[in-house]
Amino acid sequence: MESILAEFGGGPSLGVESIILRLLGAVAFSGLIGFEREAKNRPAGLRTHMLVGLAAASxxxxxxxxxxxxxxxxxDLAMDPLRLLEAVTSGVAFLAAGMIVFARGKVHGLTTGASLWLAAALGLGAGFGFWVLSAASAILALIIIRVIKVAELAAKAQKDDDVYH
Structure with a gap:
């Protein structure tokens, strides 16, 4: 039981506030690009860009x-964290690319591809015991995928309504 309590007891070296601020900053900055792409009706829009930014920050x-x-x-400790991150990101990028499909003149699966990439970051974070980073990223991802989707649908409905009136 002590080892379980110790697992969650240690704080990150960056500090919880810094982690949350950096994650929110990554979401905001990448969201600006995504918003612009969304306004241009590009396949990779707001949510996709936000998830990619969140994953990269993670x-x-x-x-x-x-x-x-x-x-x-x-x-004697030989540690090369960059090699681990490169291996995971390139492997997941391969999987994520497989989720992207071009059918009937439209691209499908970009958000799924981005969320797969983010899932790898969450897995690495949890695997290394970076609980605050992983939890904050997961919560932000759920907000992006669910709440932002509702906002996108409302904006699209408004746009469609404006076209017909």
Missing amino acids: YCMIMLELLAQSEGKSA
Whole structure:
């Protein structure tokens, strides 16, 4: 039981506030690009860009946490967090690309591809014990996928309504 409590007891080296601020910043900045793409009716829109930005920030902070944890360790410890992140991201990118389909003149699966990429970041974070990072990313992803989708549908309905009136 003590090991379970210790698992959740340690804080991240960046600090919870910094992690949340960086994740929100990544979502906001990538969302600006996504909003512009959405306004242009491009296949990769607001949610897709926000998920990709969130995933990239998660990967960066996982790397920073790994580096912080390796400081002061034995010289015998061989750790190359970049190789791990490269392997995961390239592997998941391959899977995510497989989700993207062009059919009937439309691209489908971009949000699913981005969410797969994010799922890899969540998995890495949880696997390394970066609970705040993973939890915050998962919550933000659910908000992006569900809440932003409702906003997109409402905006589309308004746009369609404007066309017919």
